[in-house]
Amino acid sequence: MQIPSLTISAVRQGLAEKRFSAVELAQEALAYAKAENPKTNAYLTISDDRALAAARGVDEKLAKGDDPGVLAGVPVGVKDVISTRGVRTTCGSKLLAHYIPPYDATAVRRLEAAGGVIIGKANCDEFAMGSSNENSAFGPVRNPVAADRVPGGSSGGSAAVVAQGTAVVSLGSDTGGSIRQPASFCGCVGVTPTYGRVSRYGLVAFASSLDHIGPFSRTVADSATLLGAIAGRDPNDATSALHPVQDYHAAMQQPLQGLRVGLPKEYFAGLANETGDRMQAGIEILKKQGCQFVDVSLPHTDWAIAAYYIICTAEVSANLSRFDGVRFTTRSSKAETLIDMYRNSRGEGFGAEAKRRIMLGAYVLSHGYYDAYYLKAQRVRSLIARDFARAFEDVDALVTPVSPFPAFKLGEKVNDPLQMYLSDIYTITGDLAGIPCMSVPCGKTAEGLPVGMQILTKHFSEDLMFRIAHQYEINGGFAA
Amino acid sequence: MKLTEEQVRYVAGLANLTLTEQEIHQYAHDLSDILTHIDKLNELNTDGVEPMAQVLFDAEETATLREDEPHATLSNAEALANAPISGAGYYKVPRVIER
Numbered sequence: 001m002q003i004p005s006l007t008i009s010a011v012r013q014g015l016a017e018k019r020f021s022a023v024e025l026a027q028e029a030l031a032y033a034k035a036e037n038p039k040t041n042a043y044l045t046i047s048d049d050r051a052l053a054a055a056r057g058v059d060e061k062l063a064k065g066d067d068p069g070v071l072a073g074v075p076v077g078v079k080d081v082i083s084t085r086g087v088r089t090t091c092g093s094k095l096l097a098h099y100i101p102p103y104d105a106t107a108v109r110r111l112e113a114a115g116g117v118i119i120g121k122a123n124c125d126e127f128a129m130g131s132s133n134e135n136s137a138f139g140p141v142r143n144p145v146a147a148d149r150v151p152g153g154s155s156g157g158s159a160a161v162v163a164q165g166t167a168v169v170s171l172g173s174d175t176g177g178s179i180r181q182p183a184s185f186c187g188c189v190g191v192t193p194t195y196g197r198v199s200r201y202g203l204v205a206f207a208s209s210l211d212h213i214g215p216f217s218r219t220v221a222d223s224a225t226l227l228g229a230i231a232g233r234d235p236n237d238a239t240s241a242l243h244p245v246q247d248y249h250a251a252m253q254q255p256l257q258g259l260r261v262g263l264p265k266e267y268f269a270g271l272a273n274e275t276g277d278r279m280q281a282g283i284e285i286l287k288k289q290g291c292q293f294v295d296v297s298l299p300h301t302d303w304a305i306a307a308y309y310i311i312c313t314a315e316v317s318a319n320l321s322r323f324d325g326v327r328f329t330t331r332s333s334k335a336e337t338l339i340d341m342y343r344n345s346r347g348e349g350f351g352a353e354a355k356r357r358i359m360l361g362a363y364v365l366s367h368g369y370y371d372a373y374y375l376k377a378q379r380v381r382s383l384i385a386r387d388f389a390r391a392f393e394d395v396d397a398l399v400t401p402v403s404p405f406p407a408f409k410l411g412e413k414v415n416d417p418l419q420m421y422l423s424d425i426y427t428i429t430g431d432l433a434g435i436p437c438m439s440v441p442c443g444k445t446a447e448g449l450p451v452g453m454q455i456l457t458k459h460f461s462e463d464l465m466f467r468i469a470h471q472y473e474i475n476g477g478f479a480a
Numbered sequence: 481m482k483l484t485e486e487q488v489r490y491v492a493g494l495a496n497l498t499l500t501e502q503e504i505h506q507y508a509h510d511l512s513d514i515l516t517h518i519d520k521l522n523e524l525n526t527d528g529v530e531p532m533a534q535v536l537f538d539a540e541e542t543a544t545l546r547e548d549e550p551h552a553t554l555s556n557a558e559a560l561a562n563a564p565i566s567g568a569g570y571y572k573v574p575r576v577i578e579r
Binding site: 335 | 519522544
């Protein structure tokens with residue numbers, strides 16, 4: 001079997017034709033992951049026991065003639081901010097280097113209930129904060145496409161395991177672009193569903209009003225299958241939505257004739273580079289499929305980054321207060337008094353970016369600044385959400401770039417946090433509005449670096465988003 | 481917006497973070513840069529705009545509440561398993577009250 005190019009349907013077919021068992025596939029996938037990992041550092045933990053137990057469960061069901069689930073036997077990577085019972089979950093942080101969750105995230109439980117086989121936990125920026133995966137306490141991930149470049153972040157490991165082929169699909173998390181940007185940098189599909197579409201239960205909280213769990217894959221169909229398996233109401237997450245989960249695969253077969261697609265002019269200004277050229281080629285393919293393109297405006301785009309870095313850091317400073325040296329984390333040896341224990345454990349344990357964001361969040365929430373920063377940012381968030389709502393009165397979907405540039409070199413931007421933040425411009429807005437958005441491959445630069453195209457639709461219109469992405473893919477879009 | 485090193489020390493106290501002198505110097509610089517960008521928000525008039533604290537969609541008011549039924553939670557041992565120091569069924573912390 002060709003592990004690096006497997007798809008969910010190929011696994012299903014192989015199992016049905018008894019060309020391999022789920023256990024044989026898991027063994028081969030685990031061996032391949034271990035052999036490949038030194039090249040990228042994409043996995044922090046390989047979960048042999050859990051993978052083999054899940055695979056045995058699939059084989060037993062097949063032997064009995066029971067339905068083994070839509071993900072039966074499929075090797076999956078899971079970002080290390082998503083809790084896995086009994087399997088170390090570090091969040092890319094020294095503070096949680098030895099943390100073993102006592103329960104599973106809902107998304108993990110559901111993907112295993114559907115027959116998925118978790119191969120390992122994927123490296124990421126510490127507590128999912130970063131755009132390059134260089135903020136992991138366990139070392140950066142290398143981009144499988146170009147080893148001297150970053151895979152993007154914060155779900156860099158989740159993108160890399162799919163791009164290098166050590167997993168068929170993976171789970172990441174997205175707060176400001178952390179699924180779509182690494183998907184675009186590594187040349188795979190990455191989906192940020194509607195806020196509330198997938199339960200956040202067991203996702204270690206970063207910015208609760210912005211956090212999403214979503215899939216990575218090499219084909220649109222595989223992301224649709226994985227999302228279908230993990231989406232839906234969960235009583236353990238009060239923000240998870242009651243909306244019924246659509247049949248994405250049925251929707252995807254529909255042609256695109258007559259769809260109106262908006263190109264937000266703010267996202268294309270200043271894109272006179274190879275990314276812009278690849279985007280034009282992608283747009284041409286959608287035009288040939290019958291999409292009608294119109295220019296639209298999202299007038300508050302320029303203020304999105306400022307609003308985002310207030311809201312997300314405010315939520316970070318509150319959420320990360322739980323890491324206090326008492327319940328989950330390592331404790332400083334300099335802990336004579338309670339307050340010293342808190343301060344030294346946190347000061348020694350958090351990395352530079354986590355501390356920077358905690359500090360910014362504590363500042364914008366502090367006495368006298370709350371109205372000027374936090375409340376102001378929330379009002380601007382309303383304006384940004386309204387921009388999208390207005391645009392969707394006129395068009396069915398929006399198409400934009402994912403990142404202003406392809407994967408950059410390791411170390412290139414790490415010393416300039418503001419420049420790193422500004423590079424999230426095209427992805428942050430979708431999170432602020434809570435709408436579904438995804439990155440699909442859109443050809444490569446002359447240097448061979450992948451470019452991503454972003455597709456955005458209305459709340460809970462994942463069906464339409466997948467339809468556009470799938471029709472684009474089967475009509476040659478990924479090579480655009 | 482420029483942040484002084486003294487303000488950085490004050491915020492580090494609020495956030496319960498021990499920082500080195502070098503970190504204080506670095507964060508004064510980094511946060512000033514970021515806050516200068518953030519000042520951009522003042523260009524926008526947001527009078528009468530509702531703050532958006534959460535992504536909202538149409539649903540019945542009580543739709544997000546679950547049934548109030550008892551269910552199993554973590555055992556004492558499971559809850560303590562990741563604590564750096566525990567004993568007698570409790571988390572242990574430095575003494576806060578003198579006998």
